[in-house]
Amino acid sequence: MTREAARVQRRSGIALWRQIADRIRLAIGAGEFSERLPPEVDLAERFGVNRHTVRSAISALVQEGVLRAEQGRGTFIERKRKLAYPIGARTRFSEGLQGQTRDRRGILLAHEVVEADQTTIEALGLSEGATVVRLETLSEADGRPISRATSFFPAHRFGNIEGHYAETGSITSALKAYGVPDYFRRSTVISARHASDADLADLKLSPGAIVLVTVYVNVDPDGKPVQFSETRFAADVVELSVS
Amino acid sequence: MTREAARVQRRSGIALWRQIADRIRLAIGAGEFSERLPPEVDLAERFGVNRHTVRSAISALVQEGVLRAEQGRGTFIERKRKLAYPIGARTRFSEGLQGQTRDRRGILLAHEVVEADQTTIEALGLSEGATVVRLETLSEADGRPISRATSFFPAHRFGNIEGHYAETGSITSALKAYGVPDYFRRSTVISARHASDADLADLKLSPGAIVLVTVYVNVDPDGKPVQFSETRFAADVVELSVS
DNA sequence: CCTATTTGTCTATTGATATAGACAACCATA
DNA sequence: TATGGTTGTCTATATCAATAGACAAATAGG
Structure with a gap:
């Protein structure tokens, strides 16, 4: 419903990887990505951060059971709706x-x-x-x-x-x-x-x-x-x- | 209602000063501190962190308008209830x-x-x-x-x-x-x-x-x-x- | 079987957080 | 006015978060 501002906030006391993890989880809940997450490089560009920062976010969401990463194939959505x-x-x-x-x-x-x-x-x-x-x-x-x-x-x-x-x-x-x-x-x-x-x-x-x-x-x-x-x-x- | 666990979480992607700021804001909302905040040294011990970390938290809440600090006197609550x-x-x-x-x-x-x-x-x-x-x-x-x-x-x-x-x-x-x-x-x-x-x-x-x-x-x-x-x-x- | 695409791992460097200690400035009150 | 309690400021150091680049490992498709 609301179009999200793309940027992420530095030195706010919330680590960038956590902000990004929250945004991705939110986007998934809103049905943004149908099945598969965009590649890490694309996400990094989209959020204006380094690829490794995106990786930290994804790794947290994998731990949570929201995502599943497969080497060579991509990162997939495990749990969708609220x-x-x-x-x-x-x-x-x-x-x-x-x-x-x-x-x-x-x-x-x-x-x-x-x-x-x-x-x-x-x-x-x-x-x-x-x-x-x-x-x-x-x-x-x-x-x-x-x-x-x-x-x-x-x-x-x-x-x-x-x-x-x-x-x-x-x-x-x-x-x-x-x-x-x-x-x-x-x-x-x-x-x-x-x-x-x-x-x-x-x-x-x-x-x-x-x-x-x-x-x-x-x-x-x-x-x-x-x-x-x-x-x-x-x-x-x-x-x-x-x- | 629920007795809060005192500890604060390290390397969770949320900076300690922000976690502490959130807790203090919450405690104030619950009517925990009547008028004045405990001294910084006490809070530091309570949360198990350095005094400077508590100061960062307080400074954020002052910015927000929740607290007001007075040198030599103490830190006071500016806005209380939800x-x-x-x-x-x-x-x-x-x-x-x-x-x-x-x-x-x-x-x-x-x-x-x-x-x-x-x-x-x-x-x-x-x-x-x-x-x-x-x-x-x-x-x-x-x-x-x-x-x-x-x-x-x-x-x-x-x-x-x-x-x-x-x-x-x-x-x-x-x-x-x-x-x-x-x-x-x-x-x-x-x-x-x-x-x-x-x-x-x-x-x-x-x-x-x-x-x-x-x-x-x-x-x-x-x-x-x-x-x-x-x-x-x-x-x-x-x-x-x-x- | 090669190639492009993608995730996984490693090293190095910079900037933000957090700790530690010391002392100044200010306030209340005995 | 002297003292104890409090917030404010400074310096130094250690740890965590983020960037940068390079390459390995797995997959899919021609």
Whole structure:
């Protein structure tokens, strides 16, 4: 949609190879190169840098799984389109990617019962000193990590939710086990930032990658808050769709 | 909400001073430092780098207008909170920031009548070869640039919309002049990426900054598409709120 | 089987980042 | 006015990022 300025910025604190890697990834997402990347020499000229700098960028994208280089033949695109993740009153991870992927699952990374901090108390409508179950989870689609979430559930109502989640890999199923037949999203706040070290590792991103962050509250049919959560999506793989 | 890992990443293509600047900006947005930044020596130890590296980071943030350094006294926070920009069926820029800012206005940067490309044809439901008015606009609040948008309007219906917009600084008013009393948002797709050179300049951002991108279609009360648009928000200043 | 095209590897050099230490300048306050 | 805490400036050195050029290795096509 927007025609990109070709030049790249020097001494900006972002290495040229990283700027170029970001641009190539973006261009691929926009469907710019159909199948094969232009030769390194052409790209170098296009970005106004040395061929070796382009090679560093390509090598990073190969590491990421976006490109595949073959000596003598060329450099080819391995993964193309972004996944569209819908957000609305009935957002669920499992329903979210209907038809876009085959295999989906949620993985429990860690869990803990803690005293709720001020933010969580307000979000879940708890009283001072209440405890919550914290779940650290990772969601995968087709074996590729998609999102990383930190969720809080009131401990008095969802005492052992980590067990149900670990078993089923689904928040929807885990809540059902506690007699919550259905739930709705009350609010979502979306922001973007550079990924933290931990998220980089879990989402298998390269340093400097961007994450889309959604902070939200889910409520049961009576309007009672059941879940307060922050989810981080890899911005180069996922886009959010509000309907 | 998430406890940040303290370490910073070496040879990642992102200079240490920039990583630290990003972290400090983020921490300020989260209300971490109330009024004054810790001394440079403390920050250096905290991030595990040399004091001079921290100074580079601070100097960038001073340039950006986030911090203000006073010799002998300390370094102080100049601009704190993010703006919450609501997104939903009735999203309008002018109504969006109610109560959060005083002075708001839209500025026309450029306009052009062009043949619609495939994406625009589909979004606006036009027929092959139709022409559209393209508007490049910048929105400011309290004198600070907030967002940068590229919008398309069907030319047959909104022939001289650039004139109305330039006069009023508002899409809502401009559409009213063409007999569109009200409009609704049909769909919004949200993504995040590094800002382009042009956006960096217009939004007065430092290189490497992140933008939140919304792509959407507005329809009139009859459901007819009137506007197809991509808006870029500075991610360190704005967060999106879906309700 | 040759040739042009393309990615892969090596060496050398320059410029930008980061570290280290020392000290000056300024401020608040005891 | 003396002292401790803070930001500002300078010099020197080491490491990383980027440029430059040359050639090897693999592939595709005549």
